[in-house]
Amino acid sequence: MRQRGFIYGGDYNPEQWLDTPEILKKDIEYMKAAHINEVTLGVFSWSVLEPQEGVYHFEWLKQLIDNLWKNGISVMLSTPSAARPKWLSDAYPEVLRVNEDRTKNLFGGRHNHCYTSPIYREAIYKIDRKLSEEFGNHPAILNWHISNELGGECHCPLCQAAFKKWLKEKYQTIDALNKAWNTTFWSHTYLSFDQVESPSTKGEKMLHGLNLDWERFVTDQTADFVSWEKKAIEDGGSKLPVTINMMYDFRGLNYHKFKDIIDIASWDNYPTWHKEAEEKTALDVAFQHDFIRSLLKKPFLLMESSPTATNWQSVSKLRRPGILSVSSLQAIAHGADSVQYFQIRQSRGASEKFHGAVIDHYGGMDTRVFKEVTAVGSELIKLSEIAGSETKARVAILHDCESRWAMEDSQGPRNKGLHYEDTLKKVYHGLRRLGLNVDILDMEEELDGYDLVFAPMLYLFRSQIETKIRNYVAEGGTFVMTYWSGIVNETDLCHLGGTPHDLMDVFGLRSTELDALYDKDENSGKSTGVFFSEDKTYTCKYFCDLIKTSTAKPLLTYESDFYKGLPAMTVNTYEKGTAYYICADFEGCFYDDLCEKLAKEKNLIHIPFAIPEGISVNTRENDTKVFLFIQNFREEAFVVTMHGTKWKLLMGAETGIVSQYETAVYWMEK
Numbered sequence: 001m002r003q004r005g006f007i008y009g010g011d012y013n014p015e016q017w018l019d020t021p022e023i024l025k026k027d028i029e030y031m032k033a034a035h036i037n038e039v040t041l042g043v044f045s046w047s048v049l050e051p052q053e054g055v056y057h058f059e060w061l062k063q064l065i066d067n068l069w070k071n072g073i074s075v076m077l078s079t080p081s082a083a084r085p086k087w088l089s090d091a092y093p094e095v096l097r098v099n100e101d102r103t104k105n106l107f108g109g110r111h112n113h114c115y116t117s118p119i120y121r122e123a124i125y126k127i128d129r130k131l132s133e134e135f136g137n138h139p140a141i142l143n144w145h146i147s148n149e150l151g152g153e154c155h156c157p158l159c160q161a162a163f164k165k166w167l168k169e170k171y172q173t174i175d176a177l178n179k180a181w182n183t184t185f186w187s188h189t190y191l192s193f194d195q196v197e198s199p200s201t202k203g204e205k206m207l208h209g210l211n212l213d214w215e216r217f218v219t220d221q222t223a224d225f226v227s228w229e230k231k232a233i234e235d236g237g238s239k240l241p242v243t244i245n246m247m248y249d250f251r252g253l254n255y256h257k258f259k260d261i262i263d264i265a266s267w268d269n270y271p272t273w274h275k276e277a278e279e280k281t282a283l284d285v286a287f288q289h290d291f292i293r294s295l296l297k298k299p300f301l302l303m304e305s306s307p308t309a310t311n312w313q314s315v316s317k318l319r320r321p322g323i324l325s326v327s328s329l330q331a332i333a334h335g336a337d338s339v340q341y342f343q344i345r346q347s348r349g350a351s352e353k354f355h356g357a358v359i360d361h362y363g364g365m366d367t368r369v370f371k372e373v374t375a376v377g378s379e380l381i382k383l384s385e386i387a388g389s390e391t392k393a394r395v396a397i398l399h400d401c402e403s404r405w406a407m408e409d410s411q412g413p414r415n416k417g418l419h420y421e422d423t424l425k426k427v428y429h430g431l432r433r434l435g436l437n438v439d440i441l442d443m444e445e446e447l448d449g450y451d452l453v454f455a456p457m458l459y460l461f462r463s464q465i466e467t468k469i470r471n472y473v474a475e476g477g478t479f480v481m482t483y484w485s486g487i488v489n490e491t492d493l494c495h496l497g498g499t500p501h502d503l504m505d506v507f508g509l510r511s512t513e514l515d516a517l518y519d520k521d522e523n524s525g526k527s528t529g530v531f532f533s534e535d536k537t538y539t540c541k542y543f544c545d546l547i548k549t550s551t552a553k554p555l556l557t558y559e560s561d562f563y564k565g566l567p568a569m570t571v572n573t574y575e576k577g578t579a580y581y582i583c584a585d586f587e588g589c590f591y592d593d594l595c596e597k598l599a600k601e602k603n604l605i606h607i608p609f610a611i612p613e614g615i616s617v618n619t620r621e622n623d624t625k626v627f628l629f630i631q632n633f634r635e636e637a638f639v640v641t642m643h644g645t646k647w648k649l650l651m652g653a654e655t656g657i658v659s660q661y662e663t664a665v666y667w668m669e670k
């Protein structure tokens, strides 16, 4: 990236204000006052850039970019593919989407186009290439922002044909496909690839292998579309980095499949602050920051966030004073190199007119929000030496999109309430309360380099994860896996011969049956005194795995029901390493205790104070320094004591007091 220091800005749509130059002029003045050094242009600007087919109007954009640059403001330039002009869909109806029920959409909305349509691809290629030719080497441009929040699927005949081709490439013969999907069930055998159609609630929706491959296809097709846009940009002569703005916990795409296409990861963060306890929201957001950073394992961008209310949420709650700072700096703490907003200037009409903005309809700088935005700008300047620094994590959690798709579609063992996210968050909480940086990995990644890896509910095994786990443990790693792992192969066929598949010797056990509990039920695991102290008992809900041990030692045993006395948690030594197996969905404090014990064993805790609930701690580092962020998401102030340590204050009070919504930053020579 060309920028030095942190990027501070956000989505700006001056095309909505071209007839009021005085407003555009003010915008620049306001941006400078707020320390804004970047704007993202061109998101949804197609109809202004190409008002008629083949007629391009770029002068306004050129003038704007030149002027912004003159004023020290850089630009991320978006391609306009996320919404199309009316002339395009009127002239070429094939560009509009067909829904899962095979009805065709009318013009409107945003992501309402077919990723497969050659006409759509051609139209976007032309405009992207021209944008690249015109602006791709402009000194103001930092990077390309391809499309906007990619998502959704299209079931049109073009997409059906592409899906068939995709399947044919994958399976080669229809027999192989039938076998992989177990189509003999309910007599759904296909005789040729031509017969296969995308899943639909009006037709086939129970063939889990089909559903899974369709989701993979949608990801691949979307990724292919992004590559296509990237090619247009490159063909236009620009070599600047590209990004796509991802969304919170988005299930529609496997974001890992984009990591070889993009140069920078970025995401849009719209938490519902003040809906739940702040610390809970903060933990949830933190997980997402870590997920996005882990994609490329380098600094990411916080591409969008709201300076105050978010109008598409059920309640547009104002962000309380201070939240803007703590949530913006939370992104930085987790490895972001930018804080960006949606939007710089609030639209006057249409669906986002009440969405929070840096400059609201009143149009002055003397607003609460503007003042807070300005304060965040100053904080970022103060912290600017941290930009570009890395986040090093020695612990990781496996969170695989494809496994989750399959697990959520599996029908049984609990069709309502797998509590997968809660389980992930319990592990994550256990690690974060120790101040550990955490990487979130999928199964395609390597595990070596981590001291501790957790795999909650790793239902589907793919990408040779069995071998990776085996090798990781054999070489001395500590691996923690839970119930409902290693159950199916990558086309959702159940593994025969016992689970967790191919790891029964590593864990020293076999899962014999999984009991799903009703919401009202609970059981508990009592410590055997080998690992946790003897008086420890943890309650569990939802799932109880009944295992048969071979070499594993029980660390907890069930306290009730017909499996009373059976192991509820085990440990097994396998070659140089250790494999823990958690049989049941235990309460949060179980994971807190487990993580603490394991992190201590592995000597991972380096924060010189105990971290209470609601206090969040992260580190980033560059070649010479380590930076420590301490953030307060609770009401009560927190006092940092650094006496006798090498940490020096970079931001925050000399007294060490970190009040609600405040951030303190310390640093230390490496």
Ligand code: GLA
Binding pocket: 043, 148, 149, 268, 270, 304, 310, 311, 312, 342, 352, 355
């Ligand atoms: C998304 C989009 C933006 C805008 C915001 C509003 O993140 O990318 O264009 O609609 O939501 O919160």
Ligand code: ZN
Binding pocket: 097, 098, 114, 115, 116, 117, 154, 155, 156, 157, 158, 159, 160
């Ligand atoms: Zn289509």
